[in-house]
Amino acid sequence: MDAARRAAQGVVTARAERRALADVITAPAEVVINLYRSAQVTPRIAAQVIARHARLGDSVTTGQPLVTLSSVEMAEAQGQLLVADREWKRVRKLGRKVVSERRYIEAQVTRQQAWARVLAYGMTRAQIKALLAEGDASRATGSFDLISPQDGTVISDNFIVGELAEPGTVLFEISDESVLWVEAKLNPEDAGRVAIGAPARIKAGDGGWLQGKVVQRHHRLDETTRTQAIRIEVDNRDDRLHPGQFVEAAIQSGKAAPVVAVPTGAVVLFQGSPTVFKVEGDELHPQPVETGVTRAGYTEIKAGLAEGEEIVVKGAFLIKSLLLKSQMGEGHAH
Template sequence: MKRSLLGMALLAALAGPVIAQEPVAANPLALDAKAIKDAGIVLAKAAPRALTDELKAPGEVKADAYSTVLVSPRVESQVLARKAKLGDVVKAGAPLVVLSSVQVAETQGALIVAEQDWQRIASLGPQAVSARRYNEAKVQRDQARAKLRAYGLSDGQIGGLLRKGSAGADGSFELLAPAGGRVTTDEFLVGERVEPGRTLFTLVKEDSVWVVAQMAPADAERVKPDADARILVHDTAIPGKVVQRSHQTDERTRTVPVRIEVDNRQDLLHPGELVEARIATGSAVQKLAVPAEAIVLLQNQPTVFLAKGNGQFEPAPVMVGDTRDG
C-alpha cells in the first residue's frame, strides 16, 4: 500500500489550526524503517503558520470581457469560404472567412483608377498641373483607400489589390482576426448573406478569465478591492485577485456579484464552469497548524500521531479549528 492512514497523517502540507488536548493512554505504534518507507510516511512538524480568514462563495467562470473580441463585417456581404472553425486558436491578422461584396468591388475598382491617376499626375509634378487637379487626384486616391479600410481591409490587403490591378477588383476579401484568441462562436454558413455588424466569430483570450462569485450582501461588504482569492476546482487551488465588487444586489438571488480575475495560462478554467471561491478578508495571522492529512478519526476523536523516535508513533487527540488550503 503506497500510503497508509498513518502515512497520510504525517504527510507534509499546509493545513488547519489545531489545539492539543489532554493525552489519553494509548499504545504507541511501532514500525521498522522498511515499514515506514513502504507506507510512504513523511514526518512534518506542527508549527505556527500564516493563515488568513476567508469567505466562501459559489462562483461561475466567465470569459474576460476585456479580452473578448466580436468579429463582424462592416459591409453587406456573402460568405464564400470559411478559414477558421469553432475551437481554433488564431493569431492577430489571421484570415477567418472570405467574403464577397458589391460595394467592396466598386471601391476596389475606384481605388485602382484613382491610384493610376495619382501616379500619373505625381510623376508630372505640381508644376505641370493645377494645384486643384493635383489635390483632387490625391484626395480621390486617399478616400478610396480609407473606404476600403472602413470596410475592414488591412493596408496589406489594399497593397495586394494594387499589385494585382483590375484582376483583383472582384469584391472578395478576407476578414482578418483583429486579435489573437480561441474561436468560441462561428454561427454562419458558407453561401449565406450577412448584414453589417452581424457577429460571425467570437474570439476569447483564455490566458485570463473571470470568476463571478455570488456573495451575501453582508459578506460582500467585507471584501476589499485587490483582495487575494483562491478558486477551488479539479482538486486544485488557483490564485486570483478581486477586481470588482458590484454595488447592486441581484434582485432574483439577493446576492452581490464579486468579480475575481484569475490567471488561466494552464487552461484549467473554462467559461460556464461552476467553482468555489475563497476570498481573503484581513491579514494573515500565525496559528499552530498541521497538515490536514495528518488528522485521522480514531474512536470519533480527531487524532494525530506523534513521532517518539525509534519507529514509535503515539496517537494524540486534538481539537480541530478552521481549515486553510488543505
C-alpha cells in the same frame, strides 16, 4: 520508522510553519469568459459569406484569416481606389512643376480618401497593399477577408456559407481562455468584507483547486436573488475550467495574524485528543495538540507544537493504526 521506511509507506513529513488563516467565504460560482481578453468579428458593410477558414474550437492567432466575404460596396470602393491610386502615381511622377498645385493636391486627397474607405469597410492594410501592387482593375471583385484581432479560441461561429451578413452581425467570437473569470454570488454583507486583490480558490470539475484573486466587485445587485457578484481572475493555462461551468469558490475575507498551522490531514484523533506525530530521529511520537480554526486545508495549532518542529503531514492515519496495533501487541510503529 526511519526515513527509508516512511518513504516506502508513502509517509511525508514537514516542519510546522506560521500561516495567516483568514476567514474564508464559500459560495457557488460560475465560470465566464474574460471579456477583456475576448473579441467579436463582424462585417462593417453588408456582405455575403464566401468561404469559412476557421471553426468552433479552433485556436487562432492575430491576423489569421477567418472568413472571406464579398460585397458590392467593397467592389465599388476597390475600383475607386485603383483609379485614384493610378492617377496619384501619374501626377506624382509628373511633379509639381508640370501639373497644377490644385490637381496635385486633389489627386493626393482622392487617393487618401479611397484608401480610408476600403480600410473602413473591412480590408486590412496588407490586403490593400496587395490589391494596389497588382494594379489590375479586374481584381476589384469586392472580395476581402476578416481576420482574427487576437490570439485565442473560436468560441462562437454562428453563420453559414452563402448567407448575407448585415453590418454588425457577429460571425465569430474569439476568446483567450488562458485567464478566465469566475463570478461568485455573495450576500451584500459578505461581499463587503472581500477586498480587491484577496486570494481565492476555485474547485474545478476534477476535484482539484485552482488559485485565483478577486479583481472586481459588481456594484449592482442581482434583481432576483439580491446577491452581489464578486469577480475572480483565474489562471487557466491547463484548460481545467470552461465558460458556463458551475464551481465552488472559497474567498479570503479580512486579514489575520500568522499562526502555527499544519495541513489538516496531519491532525488525527488519538486516545480522545487531537494529535500529530512528531519526528524524533527515526521514531514517530504522538503529540497531543490544541487546535484552533481550520481554513483552506490548514489547521491552527494553539498549543503542543512549535514552529519548525517536524511532523507527519501525509500518512498520519497509517501511523495511528500502526501505533494502535503496537499497543495491542500486534506490531511496532517504530
